[in-house]
Each structure stands twice: as C-alpha cells, then as structure tokens.
Amino acid sequence: MTPESAARRPGRRPGSADTRGEILAAARRVFAEKGFDKATVRGIAREAKVDPALVHHYFDTKEGMFAAAMRLPVTPHQVIPLLLEGPREEIGERLVRFILRATSAPETREPMVALIRSAMTNEQAATMFREFISNALLYQVADRLEVPHLRVEAAFAQMFGMVMARHVIKLEPMASATPDELVELLAPTVQRYFAG
C-alpha cells in the first residue's frame, strides 16, 4: 500500500469516506478508553453515531476494526491462515518472512511502531496492546496450532526484539541485514518454538 492509496479513500461511494473515517476515529477513542477486550462493535457505533449494521458493513470483526484503526500491517486474519497453510516444518520461515515483509516499508511499519511506543509509555495503551496481541493474535495462533501459549509468546518476543533492534534502536549489522540472512538466523528459532 502506498501512502497515496492509504490517504485516498475508495471514493466511489460519495460520503462513505467520511463515515468510515469517523467509525475508525470512534474506534480509536473506544479502544483507548476500554481496552481491546471490553470494546464492542455496538459501543463503537454509538460513539460514531451510526447504526451497528454500518460498522459491520465496513469491518467484519472487532479484530479487523482494531487493525484498521491502528493501521497495523499484521492482522490475525492474515497471520493465522499463513501459519496454518503450507508445511508445518516451514512455519518458522513463513512467519519470519511475513514479519520482515510487513515491516520493510516505513508506511506500514510506522503505525505499528507508533502503537508499540504508546504501549511502552502509557498504561492504557499497554492494556489495549496486551489484550489485542494476546487474545486476538497469539492465543488464536497457539490454540489453532496446538502449541502452548508460552511458546508462541517466546516466538513473539524474538520477532518483536528483531523489529525493535532493526528499525527503532537500529543496531548494525542487524539494521542492514538482508531478509535471507535474518531468515537463516531466526527461522529455526521460531520453528523450534512452534514444534514444541
């Protein structure tokens, strides 16, 4: 997605750009206030002053709305099928390549880094991030693959640390390493956690 396409909204449905934007702005306020778990589609519709059916028209799930509101490049609906499809012994490589791809362009990486920054400096944002990451992402992945939650969190910690070291702390040589170098190094780690 280019910054242009993210800025321009569909445009074919006059007025809908604003409605979608207003729903997302309402979602950001409700998620920040209530956290991910306690926020509801109904509550977000009320905050946006629209019918809940309209919220469902734009967003299938609360997870999808959260990802759109926070402009996250990594959503449960992408990650879960990615991990389930294809050989189980290549899960580590698929996940590492996906995370590297999702974080390679600044326009997809920056919203995620912004969310992490607020989670690290603000208790409410930390709660929202923790609930989303665990209930909507990590526990789903763990349960579908029948892997203990702690092992999936160890894989998350490795990926989280890599993205921070590469793009925020900008440690060299990690910041300039090629995707293939990082896959060679990190995929066996992730594979081991998922095989456990």
Next chain:
Amino acid sequence: MTPESAARRPGRRPGSADTRGEILAAARRVFAEKGFDKATVRGIAREAKVDPALVHHYFDTKEGMFAAAMRLPVTPHQVIPLLLEGPREEIGERLVRFILRATSAPETREPMVALIRSAMTNEQAATMFREFISNALLYQVADRLEVPHLRVEAAFAQMFGMVMARHVIKLEPMASATPDELVELLAPTVQRYFAG
C-alpha cells in the same frame, strides 16, 4: 541491591556523596548530548567542574560511568566474564539466568526500562543507547567469543523481546512464568546463536 543501599552513598568519605552524584549528573548530560561514543571522561570532568583524576577515582571506565549514570543492572564488566567463564555449551543458560535475575526486581529493572523507553521515543536517546549497546556490550561479547555480530544481536533481540513481553507489555503466561520455564525455552535459542 536494595533501594535503601542504592539511595545511601558510601558515607565514609564526607562530601564525596555529592561529588559522585555531581559527576553522574554531568555524565547523564554529556551522554545525552554527545552520545556514548563521543563522550569522554575529560569532557564529563569539565562538565562536572572536577579534575579528570577524580572521575577516574570513582569510575574505572566510560562504560562503568554510563552504567552507573543510567543505573543499569547489566554492565559489560559483568556480562563479558560471565559468558567467558564456565563451559561454552552452557552459555545460553548462563546468559538467560543472568538477564532474568537482573530484571527480576523492580529497583534494578526500572532504570533499564526507563532508558529503553527514552531510546524508543527520542532520537538522541536512541543514538546513545545504540552506541552503548553495540560498542560497549554486543561487539565486545561477539569479538571475545568469536561469534559474528549479527548472531549476538539475534540473541540480544530474543532477550530484549522477552524482557519487554514479560515486564512492559505483561503478556500472560510469560509475565508469570518461572525462571526455570523461561530458561528451558530460551537457553537453547541463545546457545544456538552463540554456537554459530
């Protein structure tokens, strides 16, 4: 170290508590302004308006001064001998146990988390943190153990992600996992990076 013992300074040498505190305050200003690499003992002495010999009286090295100024529980002078002493095939376990111990008590963990928080939200703090972590810690460890820098950074990323997931994002079950559970899970990962 209890908060009490950290707050009370030696005390046997009257007046020295203030001098040491003034040197550390000067060090924080100089490190923040110049980063870790360009800061010098001489420059810190000038900022603190004391003789460089007095700075050396309190702190053996620039690394030691940085760790004291930032109240870091993990210093190069502890980590490097820890990794070099004892069987090479147990490096992963030694490192994971050391990091878990150093981050278990809030009074030693919080200053480190505070430094990471500033590094994630402030470009100058990021430079200072990056230079210290790479030049004073990771490259030293890598060179002494003859391990490629990238592999040591992968181990750093795993440990960094674990500490953030456990103590800042507070993901469960990772936040409540016992040290032994985490050693079992993470030590083989770190061992593999150091064996490469």
